[in-house]
Amino acid sequence: MAPALKLWYFDIPGKAETIRILLNYGGIPFEDFTFKFEAWPEYKSKMPFGQVPVLEIDGKPLAQSAAIERYAAKLAGLIPDDVFAAAKVDEAHALITEIQDVLAPTYAIKDPEAKIKARQEAAAGPLKEKFAKLVSLLTAAGGIFLTGDAPTYADIALFKFMSGLVGGTMEGIPTDVFNEYPELKAFHKRVAELPPVKKMYENVTEGHRLSYKALPP
């Protein structure tokens, strides 16, 4: 029998959106339990590491977004069976995490101008180096998806990252940040048009799931 799944997270895309896409992709029913920041103190002590996302699986909690993403990807058939092929997918996923880590310190900057400046600097330097690595990976795999011609959870994670970067919540990152990378823009469109992804975002009515946005032309 399929496990009963309940995903706990704030009412924003954040670290839960890739998990949401993966579960939707696999047509796997789950309760998307979201809450406002004000309600967090009520839940924090119930979470294994005092943080979210947490996926409750038949009542048992699983924390850490990377572990939850892999779990959801296995259910959705977005991890290859072959051990080496699966490791290459993890490799691509780790590169995306590294890219996210470039921007992570900017979230904590309180001064709005300093935050924008730090992001502009990241976009002009370190992010470019990482995007070039992504293009190499994509090109080496044949230019369709990150590790070949079938989508995996790494592709979903990159799609979510790219959407979030230009989705209006990353002040300081120019919305044309991907214009120098036609391969990445084509990739983003390709993932957006995968039928389960397209369907998920067509059906969205609430703001918290709107991390997807078509990239500017």
Ligand SMILES: N[C@@H](CCC(=O)N[C@@H](CS)C(=O)NCC(=O)O)C(=O)O
């Ligand atoms: N390594 C963890 C980090 C989780 C994390 O940073 N969660 C944040 C939200 S994105 C959180 O729960 N913040 C509230 C808190 O720490 O009290 C993961 O990837 O799941």
